[in-house]
Amino acid sequence: MQLGVHTLSVARGGIAVLEGLSFTIKAGGCLILRGPNGIGKTTLLRTISGLQPALDGTIEAVEDSIAYAAHSDGIKQVLTVRENLAFWAEVFGTRDIAPALNAFALEPLADRPAGALSAGQKRRLGLARLLVTGRPIWVLDEPTVSLDVDAVAMFAGAIHAHLASGGIALIATHIDLGLEAEILDVTPFKALAPLALDDAMEGFL
Amino acid sequence: MKALLIRDLQLAMRAGGGFGLGLAFFLIVTALVPFGVGPQSALLSTIAPGILWLGALLACLLSLDRILALDWEDGTLDLLACAPLPMEATVSIKAFAHWLTTGLPLVIAAPLFGLLLNLPSAGYIPLVLSLLLGTPALSVIGTFGAALTVGIKRGGLLLSLLVLPLYVPTLIYGAEAARRGAEGLSSTTPLMMLAGITFGTIALLPFASAAVLRVNIR
Amino acid sequence: MSLWEYANPVKFMALSGRVLPVVAVLSGLCLVVGLVWGFFFTPDDFRQGSTVKIIYLHVPAALMAINVWLMMLVTSLVWIIRRHHVSALAAKAAAPIGVVMTLIALITGAIWGQPMWGTWWAWDPRLTSFLILFLFYLGYIALWAAIEDNDSAADLTSILCLVGSVFALLSRYAVNFWNQGLHQGASLSLDKEKNVADVFYQPLLFCIAGFVLLFIALLLLRTRTEIRVRRTKSLLARERMA
Secondary structure, three states: OEEEEEEEEEEEOOEEEEEEEEEEEEOOOEEEEEOOOOOOHHHHHHHHOOOOOOOEEEEEOOOOOEEEEOOOOOOOOOOEHHHHHHHHHHHOOOOOOHHHHHHOOOHHHOOOEHHHOOHHHHHHHHHHHHHHHOOOEEEEEOOOOOOOHHHHHHHHHHHHHHHHOOOEEEEEOOOOOOOOOEEEEOHHHEOOOOOOOOHHHHOOO | OHHHHHHHHHHHHOOOOOOOHHHHHHHHHHHHHHHHHOOOHHHHHHHHHHHHHHHHHHHHHHOOHHHHHHHHHOOHHHHHHHOOOOHHHHHHHHHHHHHHHHHHHHHHHHHHHHHHOOOOHHHHHHHHHHHHHHHHHHHHHHHHHHHHHOOOOOOHHHHHHHHHHHHHHHHHHHHHHHHHHHOOOOOHHHHHHHHHHHHHHHHHHHHHHHHHHHHHHO | OOHHHHHOHHHHHHHHHHHHHHHHHHHHHHHHHHHHHHHHOOOOEOOOEHHHHHHHHHHHHHHHHHHHHHHHHHHHHHHHHHOOHHHHHHHHHHHHHHHHHHHHHHHHHHHHHHHHHOOOOOOOHHHHHHHHHHHHHHHHHHHHHHOOOHHHHHHHHHHHHHHHHHHHHHHHHHHHHHOOOOOOOOOOOOOHHHOOOHHHHHHHHHHHHHHHHHHHHHHHHHHHHHHHHHHHHHHHHHHHHO
């Protein structure tokens, strides 16, 4: 199990933002992406997750092995915490949501509607969703937004456990999670020509 | 797949889910027609099948943007796109949930509203049959429209503009079946055509809906 | 030398720049010949009087209304299958021409229908079908206008065009089923016996040729404009990035 990216170029709205990225994460490894706002970290993570096509290059990962989490966690306000998690567990074909509730200290909140949670609690629920997917590769976009210090520690613990069990994590974040992780600054990969496109498109320039 | 269906039904039933809104809208349209055209019962019973069909169609249209827009806003669609569930299944389930929460109640309520419009007694069975056969097509076509406009802010009006022309064949055969029934004629032919459209759209349109949803997600 | 080479915007611009004036002049010639001949040098119809002469606008516009949609269907398919940007832009450029053609057909039809049928509008199957076609065009144009990203817009409108074509066809049959109409049979057919009389027929052919050429000229012009708009956007994007 590994996640490999080879000379990958990604585009947002038809315009190349990052190009020539290559890295490999082995089982149990974690890679943290850094770079200023708007550089294309979100686009890169969405491309790796298969939500949008790559402009160029290859992504090497076992099919259906990636779980993606971003700013919006797909939480339904009117469903309870338990129902939210149970839904995603069933979609991903796992049954047991107890470990996920446990890891993010959500048991006391389990029967509250998600709409009644604070922003940080919601975020914890969103991250707990990762655990119920049962997927080995986590692709996380700014996962620590609105988390307090305790919750960040909880989150770091969850990642730690995930890596220890042979999982892989790719995280775009600016805070130090206290993980043994490689750090990759994507700034040098900023696309120079805004359009690295096929022959037909050259005519538009 | 079952989980998604159950979740969509739960969401529709709970507070703010909009369940029953379509029904209320249907009632209002039905109740407003006599104010517009006058209370003569002969006139009303002539136009009743058409009005009921049109009312059901508009009630359906009203709730279309809920099919996908909410899941789009909170990121659920992105996450579903990564899930081991083909997009075609997702849109089919969503259309089915929409039918269960909007179309089916309309079918059940239609005879009651038929009373308000003095629908001839021979017309009830064809009306219910035609709605039962036709409303699934409305949900499936509507899901396609919702998938097309999901990324557009305030896309509600555009959604209506795109979906209404697509509703024409369904409306024609459906209302024709109900009208023929009310006049005591055989409505077999339009019902067959209606069934053809419904089964055809259920079989094929989810592929188009899934394709446009994938485009919108990227 | 393959047709697909013109999917390259540079080649397309070069060729269309040369072809456009020729097509425009030819179209003008055909229209002048056809319309003058048709309006002034054909006899009045023994039943319809001089009102029949509106045929020289009505029939070509109606033909184009449908054929423009078919052309959009083909270019949409080319975009979906081969992803040539010029093809998608041509479909985008054609839609407003199609909508105007549909409108001309509807309006001239109403003007013709008033003296002939005694009504401006009737829910005749063909009139109804054209009204529905008009709505399809509007939806297609509105969808293009609503989406910012070029490729997404091209993808979505292409799929809408495919699905819309199927439903337009279904609507055509549904409308026929719903109401048998007043419309006269086809004015043109390959079966010579059924055709309108030769005196009306020959200028009509000129008008149709004129409308087809006019469409091609407008299409080339509009596609060139779309390509330039796209180019402007790309250059602006490049400037922002620099």
